[in-house]
Amino acid sequence: MPAIKEYQTVAEISGPLMLVEMVDEAKYGHIVDIELGDGSIRHGQILQVENDKVLIQVFEGTRGIDVTKSTVRFLAKPLELAVSPDILGRVFNGLGEPKDNGPAIIPEKRLDINSKPINPYARNYPNEFIQTGISSIDGLNPLVRGQKLPIFSGAGLPHDQITAQIARQATILGEGEEFAVVFAAMGITFEAAQFFIDDLHQTGAIERAVMFVNLANDPAIERIATPRFALTAAEYLAFELDMHVLVILNDMTNYCEALREISAARKEVPGRRGYPGYLYTDLATVYERAGRIKEKKGSITMVPVLTMPEDDKTHPVPDLTGYITEGQIILSRPLHRKAVSPPVDVLPSLSRLKDKGIGEGKTREDHADLYNQLYAAYARGKECQELATIMGEAALSEEDKKYMTFANKFEARYVSQDYYENRSVETTLDLGWELLSMFENAELKRIDVKLIEKYMPKFRKKEREA
Amino acid sequence: MSETKQGRIVKVAGPVVVAEGMAGARMYDVVRVSELNIIGEIVELHGDLASIQVYEETTGIGPGEPVVDTEAPLSVELGPGLIESIYDGIQRPLNSLVELEGEFMSRGSALPGINREKKWHFIPTVADGTKVGPGDIIGKIQETTLVEHKIMVPFGVEGTLQRISEGDYTVVETIGVVVADDRTETELKLMQEWPVRNPRQTIKRLAPNQVLVTGQRVIDTFFPIAKGGTACVPGPFGTGKTVVQHQLAKWVDADIVVYVGCGERGNEMTDVLTEFPELKDPRSGEPLMRRSVLIANTSNMPVAAREASVYTGITIAEYFRDMGYVVALMADSTSRWAEAMREISTRLEEMPAEEGYPAYLAARIAAFYERAGRAKCCGSPEREGALSIIGAVSPPGGDLSDSVVQATLHVVKVFWSLKGELAYQRHFPAIDWLTSYSFYKQYLRECFEDKDQGLEMEELTTQAMSLLEQEAELLEIVRLVGAEALSPQDRLALETSRSIREDFLHQNAFHEVDTYTSMDKQYEMLKTILHFHKQALAAIETGVETAEIFKLPVREEIARAKYIPHEFVTKVAKIRDTIDEHIKQLHPSGVS
């Protein structure tokens, strides 16, 4: 163990950064403790070392730090999380310290929160369908175990209800085992965090949950570390304790803002909208920690939540996230206004890993053809809806009207469902057939004729009876 | 290695390290950084200060630690054993690394790119006493069932061949020697090295003039790529860049495929790794993996190695081109490569140009695509090789005015523009037919043995494209004044265009049959759709209602033609007879 060295040579403080001089043996990425004049302790991490000058980001912010009275201790190690099976059921702050008045964790080991990248050759392709009980996800954008599937939301949209519903209902068909939940809150309100935690309490899932909570009024820079603490806990649970872990990161936009603040303080050349040019790489080191690994039983499934500033999905945070994650579930304000809930904007939503997670033996043989057809019909119906708002319904042809009716029904019955309604995947698939039964077989060009013959008669009969 | 230059770190800032005491070091020399033996490359020299881009995470490294110059540029190893490999950006074999160090990537690993133990059966193709020079093929190895690996005399070696013999060799054993005029001997091995940042030489560049068939209808028919040609696929996230790249890697009519996953998802590489050994090459019936080399430097792997990954890939691709093969390289995504350049450049505190990218961005992109081409290869026997590059581009927000897109469009000859709106409607491949282009379109007709058929295909594609253009105009009119304003002919044009879009251009990569369409079947499908158009137009002229025509059951047959396996391609042609029959039964309105 290298000796811990102390310095009182703080030369400069600016924004969240601090420059310490005449330091020897500082290492890039290592952490420091800063003892203030009043004896209180803050935490920092080394961003750059040049000769004997060390640049440090202070997680709790620099307010009140005194250049002359502060002592900086170089701890000669990276940021670490102490882990043991006892972390389950516990609540930590954004820097991984217990926050629930419970006992300190007696560490089985300490893990570097910047874990090493998974060797792509060691990955196992995610292909096990997770039933969330939500039709717009299960039927159209299925989630699979080991996937990272974010929710792109906006201020005031019900992403908290959806994440809670997913955490409550997610199951693997035919398996009794339940998910462990790791929840990282970054700069969200007390109310939003409490809503989620209460829900876990109600279902008893809290016993299998680990929480890292940085609220809106907690130090902003801390948020850079919070998802990494959460993922370190998740990796420990998944790859050492063989658990299937669902990680919820809420809200990644706040995380990115913290990164932007550091970047601005370092006077780096800003990229789009002031975010640093390395935002993509940085986000990738968070998101790519989801997955499955060959020879390991556990897995990490990730649902990051982000709020799109001005509902703009080309904003750098959703944009770069979408470039890294394996799809996205997008919430729509117009649908929310139309009281479609959950207001999932089906067309631009996507699950990239669905293809190998569905079908015979996984969900049902008709699943792929069915969603292709539902998409095609809804896309056309949506166009007709728009045409009708511009030109009035009278301008639509009979055929267009039919597609518009379909789109309306689809939104009201398929997309809409109660936050406590847990639909089985069969129910979701059947609902799809039922809605499509308003078309002639010949119009269902995306569905294999054999499947139409097998499934459709049941629903046609139903319709005739009705 | 001899006791070489050793410097000392003075600064660490992310992936860039600065060392002092490096006087005499050369630009682009590879260095070893700190006790961890991490690999880096010199990217800037100032007096005795060297700035180094480091190929691994630098946490825990600090001033005072050593930097050792290896005095060699970043190179790849070339020889048997490349095929079926999966490497990181600096050619470390990822499969062997898992065995050695486990599932997570450790730092300072130093495994050679090519296995040293494996023996290969070498068969000489020239005899002792032959005068040989650079690029001459002296023997062969059956590397996989699909690849005959030609062993070539390395550049810089010339003289008389001696002691060459058939046998089983590792890549480092001597298979023969070349005696130069001055009597100096050079031992020949199965393996050679090449610095990745230098293009491998050829004798002469030739114009790419043959279509590289991909089995993707919208590409082959409307926007074909050539053997030795260059293409780019820009588009916002989720529009199908990676699926296009994967589809090409699977079905392209090339001898060798090099796939570079540059700063993208880990699972996409896993996908390739699990699928390719299973999928069969439609021409040979052999597993596709047996002609593939994979480079995977995913987004969470070190950013400097990402910068190097495209060079590692292209050098390996050039090496196979030099054997006289048709090689296709896919790089997904070149934007991540450009961003890696930008990250390094920012740390070097270089003056940024647009969007923070370094001023040399466009030059680097151009130089990379210039390494594609059809060429007369060095050495004997005389031969031609071709290397195509297909680069995905991921512009922020899908905005095509992005620097990387613009720099790429300056040099590539094919542009497949992916559109968000098409992807949201699940029209895949979401290649926008109105804005995409190909400079190789003129060679399409030569894909067909029958000259007339080639010419006809050319006419069909022209007609189909003009219908699609007409559709765009008609839809504009509908949006302004409603559908009533359209004449029956216009309505038919709309329906035929819909059929071209849905029944021909739309192609499901995940459907067993639809994933690949032979050139013949593409011709039959398009001909059938346009045959319907022609017959329907004639019927309209005689006064038949369009509604009657659109209701014809044969239209469903046209729509399902894509699912007819290639063996039954004549069935597609037969649909035209059914069309004739059905249309014949229609009568002008008012007549029964």
Ligand SMILES: Nc1ncnc2c1ncn2[C@@H]1O[C@H](COP(=O)(O)OP(=O)(O)O)[C@@H](O)[C@H]1O
């Ligand atoms: N040819 C295709 N057939 C069927 N689905 C496709 C096709 N191309 C793209 N997709 C769908 O679109 C998704 C996103 O495609 P991808 O290539 O990963 O996008 P990008 O690389 O542009 O982000 C895929 O997961 C798949 O579901």
Ligand SMILES: [Mg+2]
């Ligand atoms: Mg992609």
